[in-house]
Amino acid sequence: MPSMSSEVHHLPASVTQSVKIIVLGPFGVGKTTLINSVSEIRPLSTEETMTQYGQAVDDLADLPDKTTTTVAMDFGRLTIGDDIALYLFGAPGQPRFRTFVDDLMLGALGGIVLADTRRIDASFDHIDRLENAGVPYVITVNSFDGAPEYSEEELRQAFQLDDDTPLVICDARRRETAKLPLISLVRHLLAHTDASAPRPEPSRT
Amino acid sequence: MTPVRRSRIGLVRSHTPTDGQARPVRSSLDESTLLYPDANVDRGGLPVMANRVMDLLAPGVLSLAEISAHVRLPVPIVKVIAADLVAGGHVLARTPAPPEQRNDCELLERILHALHEL
DSSP, rough: OOOOOOOOOOOOOOEEEEEEEEESSSSSSSSSHHHHHHHOOEEEEEEETTTTTOOOHHHHHTOOOOHHHHEEEEEEEEEETTTTTEEEEOOSSSSHHHHHHHHTTTTEEEEEEEGGGGGGGGGHHHHHHHHHHHHEEEEEOOTTTTOOOOOOHHHHHHHHTTTSOEEEEETSSSHHHTTOOOHHHHHHHHTTTTSSSSSOOOOOO | OHHHHHGGSSSOOTTTTTTTTOOOOOGGGTTOOOOEOOSSSSOOOOOOHHHHHHHHHHBBBBEEHHHHHHOOOOOOHHHHHHHHHHTSSSSSEEOOOOOHHTTTTTHHHHHHHHHHHH
């Protein structure tokens, strides 16, 4: 039985709402690194049952040494003020987690798609899925040492982005830049609130 | 001048205390759902894992994903346990409502400010 006493960081009861942001991208693109750079707690991992095994709660309760799970996702947390808990979920990149990730997108405020300039096309699928799910997102190039550098114009063309979708370049290892895609995402959301959208006047002249 | 924005504060937002309990419990639970324990409800008869979750929650509030990580059970299973705890009144669940949050300027501004300060 794993110990769970020392590392549990509870939220104060004053927290009234959580916010979910998901980080997507191919395996090894730096999702957990980015989450680790921004999170106030050491990133936690959840497990997922292998699909062919029974998932009944009672069965698992009797199997403390169960061997039917695998790590599904890493996530981190950021408390804002004393009433908001922001969660960053790293969506597993492997295709077998597809359904899991589609579920994860539900209820997300927005998404961050991480990309590596050495394999830009590996991020296309993640963009499509956020697009289809109607979840607002920003594209973030994680600048790996030695990876080719491109101008923003070239990257926008490579990702086939419209002018409205933000593109950010960051170093996921450093908090000062790892937070940039988050800032960009929230700005993007602010620019698209109903309040800022021009509303037709109910004119009856 | 902020009268326009201030008027938004009066709207019903995602964190009204009934949110998460008003809807069918299971479908409203999410990885980022916050669970608030109610220590006053008798835990007699709770299944083992449900009791473990309540022990974990005793000091304060956690998200469903955090519970999943700490008790080392997959999220879908923790959702089922949590749904039963909600139904039994042992915990109150609050699930984010992104469509409302995306239009909550005050919330977004506060997140933005916090990120800049990070």
